[in-house]
Amino acid sequence: MCNPITRSDDDRARQSGGSERTDTADADVDVADAPPPPDPGGLPVLGNVHELASDALGFYERRSAEYGGIVRYDVFGTESYLVTDPGAIGRILVEDHDRFVKGEMPREQLGGLLGDGLFLAEGEAWREQRTAIRSAFFRERVAAYGDSMVEHAREAVDSWGDGAVVDVHAASTEYAFAVLAESLLGSDIEGERETVRAAAEAITDRFDMSRPTSFLPEWLPTPANRRYRRRLGALRATIRDLVTERRAAGPPADPSAADDLLGTLVAAAKLGALDDEELVDNAVTFLFAGHETSALGLTYALYCLARRPAFQDRIRSEIAPLHGDPTPADLRECPALTAAVDEALRLYPPVHSFFREPTEPIALGEYRIPSGVVLTLAPWSVHRDGRWWNAPETYRPERWLRETEDGGVVHGDDRSGPAVGEHPEHAFFPFGGGPRHCIGMRFARQELRLAVATILRRVRLEPVTEELSLQASANTRPDGPVHVRILTRDEPSDPESLDQDEPSKTSW
Numbered sequence: 001m002c003n004p005i006t007r008s009d010d011d012r013a014r015q016s017g018g019s020e021r022t023d024t025a026d027a028d029v030d031v032a033d034a035p036p037p038p039d040p041g042g043l044p045v046l047g048n049v050h051e052l053a054s055d056a057l058g059f060y061e062r063r064s065a066e067y068g069g070i071v072r073y074d075v076f077g078t079e080s081y082l083v084t085d086p087g088a089i090g091r092i093l094v095e096d097h098d099r100f101v102k103g104e105m106p107r108e109q110l111g112g113l114l115g116d117g118l119f120l121a122e123g124e125a126w127r128e129q130r131t132a133i134r135s136a137f138f139r140e141r142v143a144a145y146g147d148s149m150v151e152h153a154r155e156a157v158d159s160w161g162d163g164a165v166v167d168v169h170a171a172s173t174e175y176a177f178a179v180l181a182e183s184l185l186g187s188d189i190e191g192e193r194e195t196v197r198a199a200a201e202a203i204t205d206r207f208d209m210s211r212p213t214s215f216l217p218e219w220l221p222t223p224a225n226r227r228y229r230r231r232l233g234a235l236r237a238t239i240r241d242l243v244t245e246r247r248a249a250g251p252p253a254d255p256s257a258a259d260d261l262l263g264t265l266v267a268a269a270k271l272g273a274l275d276d277e278e279l280v281d282n283a284v285t286f287l288f289a290g291h292e293t294s295a296l297g298l299t300y301a302l303y304c305l306a307r308r309p310a311f312q313d314r315i316r317s318e319i320a321p322l323h324g325d326p327t328p329a330d331l332r333e334c335p336a337l338t339a340a341v342d343e344a345l346r347l348y349p350p351v352h353s354f355f356r357e358p359t360e361p362i363a364l365g366e367y368r369i370p371s372g373v374v375l376t377l378a379p380w381s382v383h384r385d386g387r388w389w390n391a392p393e394t395y396r397p398e399r400w401l402r403e404t405e406d407g408g409v410v411h412g413d414d415r416s417g418p419a420v421g422e423h424p425e426h427a428f429f430p431f432g433g434g435p436r437h438c439i440g441m442r443f444a445r446q447e448l449r450l451a452v453a454t455i456l457r458r459v460r461l462e463p464v465t466e467e468l469s470l471q472a473s474a475n476t477r478p479d480g481p482v483h484v485r486i487l488t489r490d491e492p493s494d495p496e497s498l499d500q501d502e503p504s505k506t507s508w
């Protein structure tokens with residue numbers, strides 16, 4: 001079991017300039033002598049499948065609350081461990097990352113879709129691809145997508161009339177698709193929008209766990225599977241054609257000189273870092289990994305902000321001095337906006353869990369973990385753990401803000417701020433961590449903040465959907481529409497409805 005990290009523990013870690021203490025993740029424990037983690041058991045053969053299928057998010061939360069940071073569960077005989085201890089998560093993702101692989105589980109689920117692209121590649125092949133592709137996500141390159149991010153948000157908000165009730169999940173999905181498809185394909189998207197959209201939709205449906213057909217193997221010729229395969233085939237053929245055209249036109253010699261993601265991939269292939277199939281696998285990977293995740297991040301940010309009119313106003317006053325819509329450079333001066341987005345990613349992490357497999361027996365904290373088992377790292381339960389967060393189930397962007405000595409305010413993760421992270425480092429990991437952290441993190445955080453700012457400059461949001469009902473599909477997906485009322489009139493917010501969740505300044 002792990003002990004709560006107190007403020008003073010954390011202060012000591014900060015003062016010594018060291019990283020967070022590792023809690024139960026103790027690298028010095030002798031593997032052979034360590035006991036196995038707690039095993040509350042499950043049904044014969046099925047293991048815990050029924051609990052996962054009926055409410056995976058609740059299952060994760062209950063298991064970690066009852067049994068601590070590392071606990072066993074089973075899925076059809078596959079030995080699995082839920083890891084929710086931040087120290088152990090740091091060991092797996094950062095300190096000892098080379099003793100773990102993504103493993104069989106993600107490949108079984110996603111291999112047919114993502115092939116040997118970055119998301120599933122392992123070892124040297126992964127390293128080579130990541131090095132070749134990363135220039136597409138350098139600061140200047142991501143900043144160059146800023147105009148498109150603002151433009152599409154403006155189009156969306158301009159289409160909403162005063163008093164309209166908008167499904168922000170549908171609108172955010174449309175928005176994230178438009179931004180990603182344009183960043184992926186640049187001006188080529190014009191002719192191919194429908195193929196790409198149809199494939200993106202089929203991919204999302206294929207992993208929609210509320211549809212019983214999603215549990216059937218991909219090779220079964222169900223109508224849904226046939227549609228999925230047809231659309232995916234069309235997408236791959238389109239990408240191949242576009243690659244041929246780009247090559248004919250003379251691609252940039254250097255991946256960092258490309259102006260869209262496909263250009264980076266073509267240049268990386270020219271340098272020998274990818275073969276042609278891996279190039280297509282990666283284009284599909286970006287579409288899969290960057291579309292629904294960002295859409296969900298924006299959905300939850302808008303839903304949460306609709307319930308916090310005072311915080312909407314705070315963001316509005318933060319962006320009011322800007323000339324027009326914000327640019328990526330402006331975002332550095334917008335701590336409240338950044339806090340609003342980070343807090344939504346904490347409370348509703350779009351990726352509720354992801355997997356690793358140890359390549360050798362390893363001691364994690366006081367426990368022995370055998371090689372080849374499934375380790376499930378669950379941002380969902382860690383982000384909602386009362387040991388690391390006050391009022392964990394409440395949307396409180398204020399928890400990310402810090403006052404500086406000169407009376408200014410900074411975002412808590414701003415390294416120049418006075419109190420960097422009073423929670424353990426890996427108690428917040430919506431984008432994973434370590435060398436395999438989300439390559440699109442900068443892109444997504446910029447996109448979400450630009451979209452929220454562009455929307456809030458023009459309208460006020462009021463809640464309509466009272467409570468979110470969520471399902472643990474491939475991502476943390478709402479069960480139905482997420483409705484928000486749009487008000488374009490410039491009226492002050494109703495003070496009665498404000499600040500109910502606003503904590504005192506010092507509360508974390």
Ligand code: HEM
Pocket residue numbers: 102118119120130285286289290291293294297349350351354355429430431432433435436437438439440441443444
């Ligand atoms: C709010 C939005 C997003 C969230 C919450 C998110 C979350 C994550 C997480 C948790 C991982 C790590 C998975 C693991 O370690 O097993 C990951 C990896 C990845 N993400 Fe994202 N992501 C987001 C947006 C994006 C975008 C916009 C793109 C691309 C444009 C993207 C592309 C990728 C890729 C390619 C990987 C695999 C990286 C590697 O293994 O080297 N993601 N993402």
